[in-house]
Amino acid sequence: MVEEKEKKKKGKEKRHEKGQFGKHKERNLSYKEKGRDKDGNKGKLSRDSVKEAKFGHNKPTLTYADSSKPPPSAPRKRVDPETAKYFSEITNLLESNTVELDDISAICGNALEEARGKELELTTDPIISRTIQNLLESCDLDQLCGFLRGCAESFPIIATDGVGSHVAETAIKALAKHMYDESSISYIEDTLSLICKIVAKDSVSVMQSRYGSHVLRSLLCLCKGVPLDRLDEFHVTKRSDVLATRVSAGPNKPDEGKIRNEFENRFESVFKFLFRELVDRAKYDMAKLRVDQFSSFVLQTVLRLSVGNNEELLYLIKILLCGPDQTLGEENIIGSEQKDDIMALLEDTASSHLLEVIIEVAPENLYHELLTEIFMGSLFDISSHYCGNYVAQALISSARNSNQVTQILDELGEKVKDLIKFGKSGVVASLLAACQRLETNRRECCQALAEAVTGDTESNNNMIEHILYLDSFMLEMSRWKWPSGEKMSVLGCLMLQTIFKYPKQYIRLFIENLVSMEDEHVFQTAKDSGGARVIEAFLSSDIGAKIKLKLIAKLKGHFGDLAMNASSSFTVEKCFTESNISLKEAICGELLDIRLDISKARHGFYLLRKLDIDGYARQPEQWRVRQKSKETTYREFHAVFGEPRGEEIKINASYNENHNGKQKHDYNADGESKKFNHVEMPSDKKQKTNEKDGNHSYDSSKMSKKQKVGKPLLQKSANKFISNSTNTPFVRQSGKKDSAVSELAQLASKSDLTAGEVRSLFNASLKNEKGQSKNFKVPFVRKRKR
Numbered sequence: 065m066v067e068e069k070e071k072k073k074k075g076k077e078k079r080h081e082k083g084q085f086g087k088h089k090e091r092n093l094s095y096k097e098k099g100r101d102k103d104g105n106k107g108k109l110s111r112d113s114v115k116e117a118k119f120g121h122n123k124p125t126l127t128y129a130d131s132s133k134p135p136p137s138a139p140r141k142r143v144d145p146e147t148a149k150y151f152s153e154i155t156n157l158l159e160s161n162t163v164e165l166d167d168i169s170a171i172c173g174n175a176l177e178e179a180r181g182k183e184l185e186l187t188t189d190p191i192i193s194r195t196i197q198n199l200l201e202s203c204d205l206d207q208l209c210g211f212l213r214g215c216a217e218s219f220p221i222i223a224t225d226g227v228g229s230h231v232a233e234t235a236i237k238a239l240a241k242h243m244y245d246e247s248s249i250s251y252i253e254d255t256l257s258l259i260c261k262i263v264a265k266d267s268v269s270v271m272q273s274r275y276g277s278h279v280l281r282s283l284l285c286l287c288k289g290v291p292l293d294r295l296d297e298f299h300v301t302k303r304s305d306v307l308a309t310r311v312s313a314g315p316n317k318p319d320e321g322k323i324r325n326e327f328e329n330r331f332e333s334v335f336k337f338l339f340r341e342l343v344d345r346a347k348y349d350m351a352k353l354r355v356d357q358f359s360s361f362v363l364q365t366v367l368r369l370s371v372g373n374n375e376e377l378l379y380l381i382k383i384l385l386c387g388p389d390q391t392l393g394e395e396n397i398i399g400s401e402q403k404d405d406i407m408a409l410l411e412d413t414a415s416s417h418l419l420e421v422i423i424e425v426a427p428e429n430l431y432h433e434l435l436t437e438i439f440m441g442s443l444f445d446i447s448s449h450y451c452g453n454y455v456a457q458a459l460i461s462s463a464r465n466s467n468q469v470t471q472i473l474d475e476l477g478e479k480v481k482d483l484i485k486f487g488k489s490g491v492v493a494s495l496l497a498a499c500q501r502l503e504t505n506r507r508e509c510c511q512a513l514a515e516a517v518t519g520d521t522e523s524n525n526n527m528i529e530h531i532l533y534l535d536s537f538m539l540e541m542s543r544w545k546w547p548s549g550e551k552m553s554v555l556g557c558l559m560l561q562t563i564f565k566y567p568k569q570y571i572r573l574f575i576e577n578l579v580s581m582e583d584e585h586v587f588q589t590a591k592d593s594g595g596a597r598v599i600e601a602f603l604s605s606d607i608g609a610k611i612k613l614k615l616i617a618k619l620k621g622h623f624g625d626l627a628m629n630a631s632s633s634f635t636v637e638k639c640f641t642e643s644n645i646s647l648k649e650a651i652c653g654e655l656l657d658i659r660l661d662i663s664k665a666r667h668g669f670y671l672l673r674k675l676d677i678d679g680y681a682r683q684p685e686q687w688r689v690r691q692k693s694k695e696t697t698y699r700e701f702h703a704v705f706g707e708p709r710g711e712e713i714k715i716n717a718s719y720n721e722n723h724n725g726k727q728k729h730d731y732n733a734d735g736e737s738k739k740f741n742h743v744e745m746p747s748d749k750k751q752k753t754n755e756k757d758g759n760h761s762y763d764s765s766k767m768s769k770k771q772k773v774g775k776p777l778l779q780k781s782a783n784k785f786i787s788n789s790t791n792t793p794f795v796r797q798s799g800k801k802d803s804a805v806s807e808l809a810q811l812a813s814k815s816d817l818t819a820g821e822v823r824s825l826f827n828a829s830l831k832n833e834k835g836q837s838k839n840f841k842v843p844f845v846r847k848r849k850r
Contacts, residue, residue, distance in 0.1 A: 141185045143192060150178060151186070155195045172203035176211050183215035187222050187231040197234040205242045208235065209255045216258050220266040220276070229275035236282045240292050243330055256287060256334045264341035268349060268359075271342070277358035281365045287338055288369045289330035298365050303454075306420075310461040311493040311558045336376070339366065343380055347388040354384065360414035364421045371425050381422055381430065398433045406438050416451040420458040428464050435459065435468060443475045447483055447491045457494040466504035469495075473505050473512075481516035485538050489555040492516075496562045507570045510563065514573060528577040529585065531556045532595060546585060557594030564601040568608075575607060579614050586618040593631040600638045612642050623654040630667050640675055645691055652680045652687075 143151075154175050157163060163171065176199055179186050186192050200208060212235055215222060222228035239255070242248050263270060263283065270276035278299070285298050343366075346353055353359040363384070370377040386402050398406075409415040423434060439446060439459060446452035463469045476483070476495065483491050492513065499509045517530040517537065529546060530537045534556035537544045563571055581589070589595035603612055616639045619626070623639070626632040640651050655662060655677055662668040672678065680687045 143182070143185050143189055147178070147182060147186075148192065151175070151192045151195050154199075158195075158198055168202050169204055169207075172199045173207050175199050176203060176207050179211065180214050183211065184218040184221060184228075187215065187228040188225045190227050193227050193231050196231050200231070200234050200238050203238075205245075205248055205251070208238055208242075209251060211235070212239070212255050213258060216262050219259055219262055220270050223263070223270055223279040224273040224276040226275055229279050232279045233282055236279070236286050237292060237295075240286050240295075243286070243289065243291075249330065253331050253334060256283075256331055257337070259283070260287070260334055260338045260341075264338060264345065267342045268346050268353070271346070271353070271359040271362040272356055274358055277361050280362055284335070284338065284362075284365055284369060287331045287335035290369075298368050299361070306454075307457070307490055307493075308558075310457055311490075311497045311562060335369070339370070339376060339380075342366065343383060347383045350383055350388065354409065354415045354418055355412045357414045360418045363418055367418075367421050367425050374427055377425065377427070378430070381426065384418070384422065398430065398437055400437055403438050406434075407442070410446060410449055410452040410455060413451055416455055419455050423455065423458045424462050426462075431462060431464060432468070435471070440471065440475065443472065444479050444482075447476065447479075447488055448486050453488045453491055456491050460491065460494040460498050463498050463502065466502045469498050469502055469504055473499070473508060477508060477512045480512045484516055484534065487535075489534060489553075489559070493555050493559050493562065496559055500562055500565050506566050510566065510570050510574070513559065513563075524573055524577065525580070526577070528560070528574060528581065531560055532589060532592075532598070534559075548588065552589070552592045552594045554594055557592075557598050560598045561601040564598070564605045564607075568606055575602075575611060578602060579611060581618075583618045586615065587622045587625075590619060590622070590626055590632050590635050591629060596632045596635045599635050603638050603642045609642070613644060613647065616643055616647055620650060621654070623651045624658045627655055627662050627668075627671060628658070628665060630665070633665075633667050633671050637671060637674055645688060645695075648675075648691055649680075649684075649688070651675070652677055656681055 154171070157171065175195075179196065186196055200211065203211075212219075219232065223232045239252060242252060260283070263280065267280070270280050281299055282295065285295055290298055342362075346359075353363065363380075366380060367377070370380060385398065385406055387405075406419070409419045423431065426434065439456075443456060443459075447456040460469075460472055463472065473495065476491070480492055483489070496509055496513070499506045513531075514524060514527055517527055517534070518524055530544070532552045533544075533547060533550065534553040536547055536550065536553075560574070563574055568575065586599075590599055599615070602615065619639065623636055627636045636651065636655075640648055643651065652675055655672070655675065659672065659677055659681075662672060676687060676690070679690070
């Protein structure tokens, strides 16, 4: 036993002498002279030496690829022990939570005063820099500007340092909080002007730095006056977010894809100075900067911020596309001789992303020249390229008029199948969205997609299923079978969502396909996060109520399973909204059986309250009366006022149900209610066929502004509606003062009603069958994260 103890003791001593993994302790240290203290003596290392070895004060300087000027040297000076101890005490004091709010400003002022002349060392120190960030977030404007003025000369070095860049970002964001204080504008502008003059001298090196690029973008946004909550829009965005923007353009967003300048330029002179200095110093190195990832980010931000100033925008775009010595005028910005140079930008990831932004922000005449002179004739090759297909998406989603979309469709329409087969479905999705946004060529686009997803010998019966599983279908084609449990194609689901926004006369084949799907397949579609959105888009379309109810009926017996899933719970809610009384009761019955399980889910409380499951469980008869009353109220409101703009109030058309136990609704061949199908607007009489596919749209050139919004009819119908208020559920004769009636008359005479006015309209008038006042509350809208 004694011998074993001695062996263990010797083993512990050996392990103590060695470092991790059996290596000598000295190997794990990065101090200049291993095994020595800071005075050069052998023996035990001091605590400061260990800290220096751990945090690496002697880090190598940053290198810059393809810089026209040598990068600024970044000397790493050690913070003296007294200063380090002082800021350590400041850190402990701030973290102790014992400091009163009135004393924080004084503490920050004293600490930043102590940092004067040592800004470079402190901001690049891994530990103290965090304390500096906390101080900058809590200090006053005078103290903040004083610190920035003190570190202005070394700001490029701080911005390009991995640690110091966080301090620079914090200072810029802290300065942005005071941007709307009118009394401080001149002081902030002087501080920004000083920093921008220093940064402009080394702008080429800063914009190529991994860290400096981010700081420079934030500085540009601050000079332009971008609010903090919108800062991310002008930095690099995720590709998924860009695609979602391109394929979600609705008919009421004619300028979707074109970035707009929606905020006030707070420091116009400073931004113009920094813009000109940055572009003029970089223009002779633009060929290198376009293909550099981090400088490309900066150039994209500058382009977005320049929207609204065509002079600056065209100046930069000409240099980017044509070089610094180009002399083309504004009428002839791009010539065919630049085609090879511009097409070369498609070969690189950074430059192709830059070209996307150029297309999105380009003025109309420049966009037309890019489309006709550069890209037409090569669209399929560009769309098939691994980088170029994103440029093609930007080109399609940024189309300004229907003629441009027609040109693009003429070239790509027959190649839709090849694009999907090559994995470039995003181009097809962008084309579908552009046709919907500009309301043109929708029939041709649907036909091209239908032919692409149908086999040579197959019928169109399984077209929707093929699009839902677009990726796997294109791989197997004739051997494809429904893959149970596999995730549906994101782009395929996006295409179907766009298609169901089209008028029903163009998508009858898609409607028949979806309604004829097997019940189990419909259920699996509703369970998938993308498929659920397809079903919701179908239920939100202008398709007849009879057809919608046929699809909802296929989900009977599965509403409980769908309600347990956060994504498909939206589908349950939508099905309930579009159902008749009998289907609503069936949905509530299924959810009532698992009410406790649903209530435990994060989304369960909202869903149970929205469908009034508790009310259904307590008093089913009164629940039915309430649902019928809501349905009738919504229908009559829609029949008089039309579709609300401010809030989505959908019509719950009843299918073969008695209206308050007296009347039945008749439906036409498309499943639409004949009684409440459509209210004729003045603009309906002035229709003109301006689509190649025969779509009828309003001739806006012959309509006055009032006719476009339908204001005269709205006033006339509203006055008639209010005057005969005894027969409506909105206003009843109560024997009280006429103030409520006059209020409602004023609301009804307006062309646009806000959400609050709609609530007041319903709250003042809805009553139950006993004549007692019944408050109708429009519930808050639950938003889905996409």
